[in-house]
Amino acid sequence: MLKRKKNKREGMDPHIRSLMKIVGEKEILYKPEDLLSYDCDGFTVHKAMPKAVVFPENTEEVSAIVRYCHMNNLPFLARGAGTGLSGGAIPLNNEVIISMVKMKKMLHVDLENRQAVVQPGFVNLKLTHSISDKGYYYAPDPSSQYVCTIGGNVAENAGGAHCLKYGVTTNHILGLEVVLPDGEVIELGEAGVPDRPGYDLMGLLTGSEGTLGIVTTITVRILKSPQGKQTVLAYFDQVEDGSRAVSDIISAGIVPAALEMMDKTAIEGVEAGTYPVGHPPDIEALLLIEVDGILAGLEEQVEHILEVCRKRNVREVKVASSEEERGRWWANRKTGFGAMGAISPDYLVQDGVIPRSRLPEVLQNIYDISRTSGLRIANIFHAGDGNLHPLILFDSRVPGETEKALKAGTECLKACADVGGSITGEHGVGIEKKEEMRFIFTEEELEAQMRIREVFNPYDLLNKGKLFPTPSRCMDVKKIVKETVAVK
Numbered sequence: 230m231l232k233r234k235k236n237k238r239e240g241m242d243p244h245i246r247s248l249m250k251i252v253g254e255k256e257i258l259y260k261p262e263d264l265l266s267y268d269c270d271g272f273t274v275h276k277a278m279p280k281a282v283v284f285p286e287n288t289e290e291v292s293a294i295v296r297y298c299h300m301n302n303l304p305f306l307a308r309g310a311g312t313g314l315s316g317g318a319i320p321l322n323n324e325v326i327i328s329m330v331k332m333k334k335m336l337h338v339d340l341e342n343r344q345a346v347v348q349p350g351f352v353n354l355k356l357t358h359s360i361s362d363k364g365y366y367y368a369p370d371p372s373s374q375y376v377c378t379i380g381g382n383v384a385e386n387a388g389g390a391h392c393l394k395y396g397v398t399t400n401h402i403l404g405l406e407v408v409l410p411d412g413e414v415i416e417l418g419e420a421g422v423p424d425r426p427g428y429d430l431m432g433l434l435t436g437s438e439g440t441l442g443i444v445t446t447i448t449v450r451i452l453k454s455p456q457g458k459q460t461v462l463a464y465f466d467q468v469e470d471g472s473r474a475v476s477d478i479i480s481a482g483i484v485p486a487a488l489e490m491m492d493k494t495a496i497e498g499v500e501a502g503t504y505p506v507g508h509p510p511d512i513e514a515l516l517l518i519e520v521d522g523i524l525a526g527l528e529e530q531v532e533h534i535l536e537v538c539r540k541r542n543v544r545e546v547k548v549a550s551s552e553e554e555r556g557r558w559w560a561n562r563k564t565g566f567g568a569m570g571a572i573s574p575d576y577l578v579q580d581g582v583i584p585r586s587r588l589p590e591v592l593q594n595i596y597d598i599s600r601t602s603g604l605r606i607a608n609i610f611h612a613g614d615g616n617l618h619p620l621i622l623f624d625s626r627v628p629g630e631t632e633k634a635l636k637a638g639t640e641c642l643k644a645c646a647d648v649g650g651s652i653t654g655e656h657g658v659g660i661e662k663k664e665e666m667r668f669i670f671t672e673e674e675l676e677a678q679m680r681i682r683e684v685f686n687p688y689d690l691l692n693k694g695k696l697f698p699t700p701s702r703c704m705d706v707k708k709i710v711k712e713t714v715a716v717k
């Protein structure tokens with residue numbers, strides 16, 4: 230009997246077939262086993278499966294995919310490297326994930342005007358590596374910079390250790406090309422024009438957590454590498470002395486390029502990790518401080534820092550004696566989150582902001598939360614700008630412990646909000662902290678922000694369910710009306 234050869238695409242979901250026509254057969258994943266690694270990002274306590282993952286190579290393909298999703302009422306979202314820590318790239322609604330990893334070219338470098346143009350999948354650190362031999366670099370340096378993408382950085386308005394002096398991502402973005410949720414391509418900002426009249430839409434897009442549009446090209450500011458750097462490591466017997474030294478350094482008029490802090494549990498973790506540097510195991514806190522700029526004056530700033538630390542009873546303080554030593558200290562710090570895996574099966578990263586002067590009191594609150602929850606909390610953070618990262622250590626195999634960790638995380642954020650701080654400094658709200666938005670915004674303020682999202686994303690197909698708490702009151706009614714229209 231003659232057997233008909235089965236067509237590979239027979240029985241295939243028609244949406245997958247249509248998306249395949251846009252990006253090509255090899256640039257789409259849709260089988261459950263291939264989709265597994267896209268069920269979460271760096272926020273691993275929540276998982277959900279996407280419908281498909283597509284890998285466009287240019288703006289036209291992104292626009293065509295988005296237009297298709299828009300016309301067919303398919304939820305979709307963008308994904309960079311998936312290092313986000315608040316669940317922004319988790320496909321809550323069985324989204325089509327638009328992965329930017331194939332859009333990873335540097336398109337143009339203009340050293341004279343100190344700017345570079347990159348595609349969104351370009352890896353952060355690669356930018357500095359591409360221009361450092363010419364004496365330039367890109368300032369925002371999240372600790373994940375080895376893998377995270379500039380597109381993801383724009384979406385999260387990423388910060389980093391050196392953002393204390395140089396500012397966060399938004400201060401380094403000069404222009405964006407964006408695909409709106411209906412597929413239209415727009416350009417924001419004009420490279421070389423410092424301040425354009427009208428609303429700052431580029432500022433609005435930066436930090437909007439992938440809910441207003443998909444960034445497809447980015448013009449960034451690049452900086453001249455500083456003439457010199459000096460890095461100081463200070464060990465304290467009391468956390469309070471270390472945290473008071475942070476305020477003292479800033480109020481002495483010194484603006485370090487970076488001012489980082491770790492407490493005892495964090496030090497235990499980094500010393501058990503891949504880049505130990507031999508910190509004494511019995512100290513309660515350390516500060517890693519860097520100053521940079523023209524050589525003249527650097528020594529003086531370091532002397533000033535040493536003096537402040539001595540006044541705060543520092544046990545030992547040293548200055549990096551070589552670039553190699555400085556590099557080791559920074560590797561120890563920048564791999565700090567991952568190093569917690571050496572002392573705990575799981576950890577939850579939190580990201581609150583507080584006025585710097587309230588550091589001693591908020592750290593004490595965090596230690597109290599640790600005691601009452603019975604979970605260890607390591608603190609490793611950007612102390613100079615008051616951006617705390619309590620890392621809650623837990624074991625997800627122990628029944629109830631994940632819930633305990635989440636509760637402790639919320640309590641840490643409440644402690645930050647209660648002193649006039651914020652629930653996120655750089656990791657975003659995502660799905661993780663959307664209910665905690667109520668700690669800092671009233672219902673009316675939240676609704677005003679949701680209306681902005683409606684303007685850009687009226688059918689709520691792009692990254693739905695992120696950033697804002699479950700709406701209440703009139704917002705519910707408006708959504709029902711909108712969803713009815715979208716289905717039509």
Ligand SMILES: Cc1cc2nc3c(=O)[nH]c(=O)nc-3n(C[C@H](O)[C@H](O)[C@H](O)COP(=O)(O)OP(=O)(O)OC[C@H]3O[C@@H](n4cnc5c(N)ncnc54)[C@H](O)[C@@H]3O)c2cc1C
Pocket residue numbers: 270271306307308309310311312313314316317318329349370371372373376377378379380381382383384385386387388389390438439440442443444445566567655656692
């Ligand atoms: C070990 C570790 C250390 C970290 N340290 C820092 C730190 O020091 N500072 C800091 O700020 N963050 C830090 N992070 C968090 C994370 O790396 C940043 O938020 C980073 O900006 C995310 O980039 P990504 O490419 O991984 O984006 P993803 O995780 O893929 O996506 C993040 C969000 O951006 C959206 N998105 C991605 N690409 C686009 C695009 N092209 N257009 C529109 N939206 C898009 C996604 O939909 C999602 O909502 C750290 C994470 C880890 C795991």
